[in-house]
Each structure stands twice: as C-alpha cells, then as structure tokens.
Amino acid sequence: MTATATNQRAYNFSAGPAVLPVPVLEEVRDELLCLPGARSSLLEMSHRDKQFVDILHDAENSLRSLLGIGDDHAVLFLQGGAALQFSMIPANLLRGTGKSAAYLQTGTWGKKAIAEAKKEGDVSIAYDASGSNFDHTPGSGDYNVPDDAAYLYYCSNETIQGVQFQSEPPCPGSVPLVCDASSDFLCRPLDMEKYGILYACAQKNAGPAGVTVVVIKRDLLGIGSDKLPGYLNYKNHADNDSEWNTPPTFAIYVLGKVAKWLANDVGGLDAMEQANRTKASLLYDVIDGSGRFYTGHARPESRSIMNVTFTLPNDDLQSKFISTAAEHDLVNLKGHRSVGGIRASIYNAMPLDGVKALAGFMSDFASKNA
Numbered sequence: 001m002t003a004t005a006t007n008q009r010a011y012n013f014s015a016g017p018a019v020l021p022v023p024v025l026e027e028v029r030d031e032l033l034c035l036p037g038a039r040s041s042l043l044e045m046s047h048r049d050k051q052f053v054d055i056l057h058d059a060e061n062s063l064r065s066l067l068g069i070g071d072d073h074a075v076l077f078l079q080g081g082a083a084l085q086f087s088m089i090p091a092n093l094l095r096g097t098g099k100s101a102a103y104l105q106t107g108t109w110g111k112k113a114i115a116e117a118k119k120e121g122d123v124s125i126a127y128d129a130s131g132s133n134f135d136h137t138p139g140s141g142d143y144n145v146p147d148d149a150a151y152l153y154y155c156s157n158e159t160i161q162g163v164q165f166q167s168e169p170p171c172p173g174s175v176p177l178v179c180d181a182s183s184d185f186l187c188r189p190l191d192m193e194k195y196g197i198l199y200a201c202a203q204k205n206a207g208p209a210g211v212t213v214v215v216i217k218r219d220l221l222g223i224g225s226d227k228l229p230g231y232l233n234y235k236n237h238a239d240n241d242s243e244w245n246t247p248p249t250f251a252i253y254v255l256g257k258v259a260k261w262l263a264n265d266v267g268g269l270d271a272m273e274q275a276n277r278t279k280a281s282l283l284y285d286v287i288d289g290s291g292r293f294y295t296g297h298a299r300p301e302s303r304s305i306m307n308v309t310f311t312l313p314n315d316d317l318q319s320k321f322i323s324t325a326a327e328h329d330l331v332n333l334k335g336h337r338s339v340g341g342i343r344a345s346i347y348n349a350m351p352l353d354g355v356k357a358l359a360g361f362m363s364d365f366a367s368k369n370a
C-alpha cells in the first residue's frame with residue numbers, strides 16, 4: 001500500500017462535528033476570500049449587511065421548503081448548541097407555569113436534558129429505558145402523558161446509543177411535542193405540524209458547529225416571562241429574525257449551502273431517506289450475518305440510520321478493529337466513552353462508497369478474526 005498523503009480525505013465516521021458534503025466545502029473554499037459581489041469575505045461582513053441578511057433568509061427558506069415548515073412556525077438560528085436548548089425549553093415553557101413537563105428518557109442526551117429541566121420546574125419521566133442500557137424506544141402503549149403537561153420532550157435519535165424513533169411518539173393534542181433532532185435533522189421528511197419545538201445543533205447532520213436551528217410554533221413564543229435573560233427568551237429571536245444579537249454568520253452560511261445541496265444534488269428528503277436506509281442496511285446486514293462476531297447495541301426495531309453502534313467479542317479485538325480500519329482510511333469509529341464499542345456515524349454527507357468500504361472491511365475483519 002502506498003503511503004497516504006496527509007492532505008487526502010479519509011472516510012470520516014465521526015459522530016460530530018462530522019462529515020460535510022464535498023461540493024459544499026468546495027464552494028466555501030472558492031468563496032472564502034471574497035464572497036461574490038461583496039468585496040470581502042463573509043467572515044468579515046456585518047450581520048446587518050443586506051447580502052448576509054439575504055443569506056440568512058435563504059437558509060431559512062431552504063429549510064422551510066425541505067421540511068414543509070409553514071407560517072405557524074418560526075425558524076431561529078441560535079448559539080449555545082443543543083445543550084443550551086436543554087435549558088431554554090424549560091425556561092420558556094415550564095418555569096413559573098405550575099405545570100409538569102414529561103420526558104421520554106431513551107439515552108444519554110435525553111438524560112442530560114432532564115437534569116437541566118429539573119432546575120426550572122417539575123419534571124416527570126414518562127418513560128425510562130435506562131434499565132435496558134438504552135437499547136430501545138417506547139412502543140405507543142408504553143407510557144402516559146397527562147393532558148395538562150407543559151410539553152412532551154424526546155430525543156429522536158440518541159447519538160451515543162444509536163437508538164432512533166421510527167416516527168413521532170404519541171402525544172395528547174393539548175400538549176406541545178418537543179424534539180431534540182440534533183443527530184437526525186434532515187435525514188428524512190417530517191410532519192412539522194406535529195411539533196411544538198424541533199431543534200438541532202448543526203454539527204452532526206446539517207453543517208458546522210456554532211449554530212442551532214430551532215423550529216418553534218409561534219403560539220409558544222409568548223409563554224416565556226419578560227424576566228428571562230434576553231438571550232434565553234425565544235420571542236426576542238423570533239421578533240428580530242435571529243438578529244437580536246450577532247448570529248453565527250459563517251455557520252448559517254454553510255448550513256444554507258448544505259440545505260441547497262440536499263434540495264438540488266440529493267433531490268430532497270425522500271431521496272435522502274432512501275439513501276440513508278440503503279447505507280444503514282449495508283452495515284446492519286454485516287452485523288446480523290456475522291454469527292455474533294458483531295453485536296448490535298440497539299434492538300432491531302429501534303436501530304438508527306445515522307449512528308450504527310456495535311461491539312466485538314472483547315476489548316482487544318475492538319482496539320485492533322479501530323486501528324486496522326484507520327489503516328484502510330476508515331477513521332473515527334471508536335464508540336463514545338460512556339458506552340464503549342464501535343460507532344459508525346453515517347450522516348447524510350457520508351457517501352455510499354464510504355459505507356461500502358466499511359461494510360467490506362467489517363466482513364473481512366470478521367472472517368480473519370472470528
């Protein structure tokens with residue numbers, strides 16, 4: 001094998017920040033020194049400049065058309081990552097209401113969100129999958145949510161465990177449904193009418209770190225108290241078109257390009273979902289056909305099409321798997337420290353060829369080491 005040039009791209013299975021579409025990176029490179037028509041780099045431009053404001057509106061409109069987001073939802077571009085939403089959601093929708101918020105705890109990120117919500121008010125864990133090491137999502141009859149709950153919160157794709165809801169969990173009509181979609185945003189079409197809030201940090205599946213997209217029903221904007229710190233009040237961001245303060249301009253610009261890539265190159269979210277299912281099946285088929293050399297973490301009906309998690313028979317084989325894979329240009333396959341094992345994150349921008357290369361490597365490694 002010839003030595004790999006250090007500037008040659010490997011197949012990157014990082015959970016996040018993660019792989020981006022090459023055509024997007026190429027466009028960003030080409031426009032970096034001087035944004036066409038702007039006489040400067042976007043990095044040097046005021047967020048109030050008309051050209052940037054157009055870029056922000058363009059990104060919003062691309063998201064609206066990809067997901068079918070109507071006028072009754074606002075689309076916000078915020079900072080503070082997904083983690084700040086763990087606090088902003090209960091600060092706006094729970095604090096001072098005297099209500100209780102219901103949470104479905106299906107993995108590490110949901111658990112962290114619950115810990116933050118408890119600082120703001122009463123929280124009930126309507127479903128808890130921790131007893132089976134977070135390997136599944138609940139079935140429709142497995143939990144109850146009272147009609148007067150402040151909201152029902154869940155994480156559609158638990159990035160660390162590789163556990164994904166196949167569709168929205170049942171929720172009483174009177175209760176806003178709130179979803180952390182950080183690691184599966186834009187991986188498939190959604191019925192946005194079902195959501196009170198759907199949010200995602202960009203750096204898993206939608207862009208670079210620095211921006212978090214919050215899609216929020218406008219009738220939830222007035223619930224937060226005026227006494228909240230200004231940044232924490234959704235209404236301020238909605239009233240000011242995400243320019244209540246300086247938004248993360250560069251991250252929004254790249255996210256807008258990713259959304260355009262999804263619409264124009266991929267052909268929309270239906271096509272993206274098809275491609276994602278094809279990619280995920282390649283890996284799950286190797287796991288299932290390996291005679292238990294590979295053991296999947298998630299139960300088959302809860303498997304994620306974004307993060308494929310599995311273990312090998314022992315730690316030595318796991319280490320050897322990771323280092324040998326890297327020699328084949330398949331990198332960042334180590335599972336999260338809290339779970340161990342292997343995690344292959346195969347987000348939208350991971351090409352089919354990358355997943356084929358990993359599936360081939362897995363079969364080969366199993367036959368040599370089983």
Ligand SMILES: *Cc1c(COP(=O)(O)O)cnc(C)c1O
Nearest residue numbers: 081082083109157159182183201
């Ligand atoms: C990565 C991740 C987070 C945390 O995102 P930050 O931007 O680092 O705060 C939260 N939820 C999910 C599902 C994630 O994958």
